Amino acid sequence: MRRSTAVTSPAPSSADPKVDGRLAALGRFCFRHRRWVLGFWAVVLVIGVLIGGRVFAGSVAGASSASSEADRGSAVVTAADPSRGTVTAVVDGKPVDDQAVREAVTKATADIAALPGVSSATDAYGSGPAGAALRSADGNASLVSVRMADASTDAQTAAVTQRLADIKADGAHVTVGGDLVLQDEVKKQTEKDTRFGEIVTLPLTLVVMVLVFGGLAAASLPVIGAVASVGGALLAMFGFSKIMDIDTSVLPIATVLGLGLSIDYALLMVNRFREERGHGAGIAAAVERTAATAGRTVAFSGLTVAVALSGLFVFTSPVLAAVAAAGVSVVVIAVAAALTLVPALLGFAGSRVKAPTAPVPDEGFFSRTVRRVRKRAVPVALACVALLMAAGAPFLHADMRSSGAAVLPASSAGRQVADTVDQRFPMASQAPITVVVEGGATVAQAYADDVVAKLPGVSGVRAVTPVSDKVSTIDVLVHGDPQGGQAKKVVEELRADRGGLTTQVTGGAASVVDFQHELLTRGPIALGLVALGTLVLLFLMTGSVVMPVKALLMNLLSLGASLGALTLVFQDGWFSGLLGFSPAGGLETFIPVLVFAFAFGLSMDYEVFLLARIKELRDKGHSCTRAVELGVQRSGKIITSAALLMVIVFAGFALGDMLMVKQMGIALAVAVAVDATLVRCLLVPAAMSLFGEFNWWAPAPLRRLHNRFGLSEHVDLPTIAPAVIPGQRPEAKELVITP
Structure with missing residues (x-):
């Protein structure tokens, strides 16, 4: 008969005195x-x-703060024209005026505009400055920009993203991004x-x-x-x-x-x-x-x-x-x-x-x-x-x-679209600084001409956009790094001289300053x-x-x-x-x-x-x-x-x-x-x-x-009587105890 050699746990006894605490x-x-x-x-x-x-x-990519002027400005714009965000597609590889590309893009834009949850859908074939902004300088790429309604759902956004990805034209390829895709x-x-x-x-x-x-x-x-x-x-x-x-x-x-x-x-x-x-x-x-x-x-x-x-x-x-x-x-x-x-x-x-x-x-x-x-x-x-x-x-x-889109790896579609827009679509890229004016377009244009454009460090005013009857935005361009020292100085100057108006200075440079x-x-x-x-x-x-x-x-x-x-x-x-x-x-x-x-x-x-x-x-x-x-x-x-x-x-x-x-x-x-x-x-x-x-x-x-x-x-521990531990050498009982 084989004898068991299993080691059992010793039960507390007088040899193992109780420790207080x-x-x-x-x-x-x-x-x-x-x-x-x-x-x-x-x-x-x-x-x-x-x-x-x-x-x-359930997390939020870029939580905002009511105490920051940059975030308050964004909140004013959102309240005036509610939108959940945008989905943007870059159509690249063939000239924008190619007939097959035009037909594929305009059909997709019309289809998307009719989808539930979509606030607006625009492409490079529209008239006026809006259409021109969605056309690259070299004429070989265009954007399709879709604004989702504030009450739109994830499923509706996914449907829009899929329809943009399905744009087909020989020789052209499509990459879908935008802030909703980035998030x-x-x-x-x-x-x-x-x-x-x-x-x-x-x-x-x-x-x-x-x-x-x-x-x-x-x-x-x-x-x-x-x-x-x-x-x-x-x-x-x-x-x-x-x-x-x-x-x-x-x-x-x-x-x-x-x-x-x-x-x-x-x-x-x-x-x-x-x-x-x-x-x-x-x-x-x-x-x-x-x-x-x-x-x-x-x-x-x-x-x-x-x-x-x-x-x-x-x-x-x-x-x-x-x-x-x-x-x-x-x-x-x-x-x-x-x-x-x-x-x-x-x-x-x-x-x-x-x-x-x-x-x-x-x-x-x-x-x-x-x-x-x-x-x-x-x-x-x-x-x-x-x-x-x-x-x-x-x-x-x-x-x-x-960092914006740069937090993502270069292989991500969202970052690729953001980088492409910044490099090839200057009129559609996000301005380094945006001034939110609580007033109509006429008042905002006068402020842009008389104050903003004359500030040192400002390279130009790209656009004055009416968001509603009571809110307008001014896109401000700066010399050098969009978030560098010059841009931060312009933010401070805009906040120091508001032209007697109620304004909020927002954008990437303003967020860093705040x-x-x-x-x-x-x-x-x-x-x-x-x-x-x-x-x-x-x-x-x-x-x-x-x-x-x-x-x-x-x-x-x-x-x-x-x-x-x-x-x-x-x-x-x-x-x-x-x-x-x-x-x-x-x-x-x-x-x-x-x-x-x-x-x-x-x-x-x-x-x-x-x-x-x-x-x-x-x-x-x-x-x-x-x-x-x-x-x-x-x-x-x-x-x-x-x-x-x-x-x-x-x-x-x-x-x-x-x-x-x-x-x-x-x-x-x-x-x-x-x-x-x-x-x-x-x-x-x-x-x-x-x-x-x-x-x-x-x-x-x-x-x-x-x-x-x-x-x-x-802790002063009470002395214990050594237990028998298999394989332990006798001198082990002198161990120094270190917590």
Whole structure:
């Protein structure tokens, strides 16, 4: 008869004393009720997957803000002449006056004009300026422009798009675009890139975690936790889409944040569980102690990231407000998954998770690096600061712009039509600046002739168009870049001299000016709130006023390096061929703000990991020098592994085709890589060596405040009697525990 060798989970006993605290209690609950917890998250995942497509379909490509003059001007035009948008076809390849082309185009235009949901349909064969504007300068291409009624449906738009695509004439080819097609392509491409990023990054992170943990069981738990949290994130964003406009660009940004944080937090939890098992705890006790220690780290880290993202609520831009709402909710979900789902999964897989068989050594690569840095603290600190400042310098010449169709890959039909219209149909292309005049065409024409045309930088007034009896528009052309410095100056001049009329200056250049104005007025407030919140949190954790300030300055340096890389790549075109995109000549307006909020939160995340370890060692009686050595050594592997996984996640999303997703992915990957290497391994040890015991200084009143209200990630755990773990060497019971 064969004897079973299966290992069963040890039940809590007097050998595994109970740990006090709410997080420990939560860990116990999730372990005991692990089937219910797993079932709950399975339901969340299934529902999240089922509604995932609806989240993207319900998003808004280019959400507007009532506080922006550019958006108010667009709203005035829409109210005067409601329209859902346009569908535009480019008929190219044969002369416009070719008889077969004329017959095919005019028949299609007549057919489309009779379709439901169509407000108007025009082609190049109409009389007057309207027809001429739809004819290319070389006479070899024409446009068919269809305006959809405000109440038109997606199905009606699709019918129009199909009829335009069906235009047939020997030698001619048709490409269908327009703003409605662009919006649809942005949604579909964003969803495709998000799915692609998840498919690429999850297998890679699993491989890395197998190498980190030395086993598939432990490595798979963070991936499972991350997948479940993404389902929760989709649910949260679906809920927000019902109460506010969620810009399409928000969805991949929130997804990549949730995926990265979930993997990071689950990695910490599983790593602590393995160490508790190696120390001799049974599975139930190890889960409980993991929740009490690593769970505390996760909760504190999540709070730090949420504080950084909350600064975005200061802005009125709907994109930033939506990112703030979605981002904070994603952080909450990632923390919730780490504190509930991961303990439940550990309860199921605990006996198959390999426990370490040797203590974490106090001597190794990281401790030796710290000692070398300490011997040359001044030159190392100066070199790091100089390098980071040099890396951030390119951001000083960064140019903000609204990319428009350029956010899509060059292969998309919508972008091809937009580029063709800009290059070959100057009279039909969107003017850099549009002045909305609340008055008739006569009044608007007089204002255009007497004021607008005479402004420096204006190359001409293309058209004055009556939208209704009470609203007219003036298309203004400018010298040079349509969103460059000259165009922005013209916007300011038009707003300074309105000719005694009620006007709204809108268009691409005006939108950029409005956003930059918001950054200048509200940015310092947001930065101040984030900095204050971070300083308070770090003070409550460390009891020092020196280390929070130092951490803040270091994070700003690493952020500068990230923004500098962003400028070099996406504005100046470095590695654009390798990354598969065409530089747009600048950065999307809101991307630097998002990079700041996300990268700041993630950098402070790693700062918390490291400072918590150093603080705990100092509290145990180690000198500042030795505490830094041991802190970097004992947390170095886990921080490096977490950072590597973050870089993989961000880089995976950067492989997508959407320009905004690429920009966020590259910027965050650079920020995390710089922070986990140059800053944590060199600059932090050098600075702490220079400051010595002054690192822990705080005025007496603040010390008393910290003694009363301070937060600590360290938990005094009761001693446990070692459990028998197959394959463990006797000395493993001396393992150093690191949250």
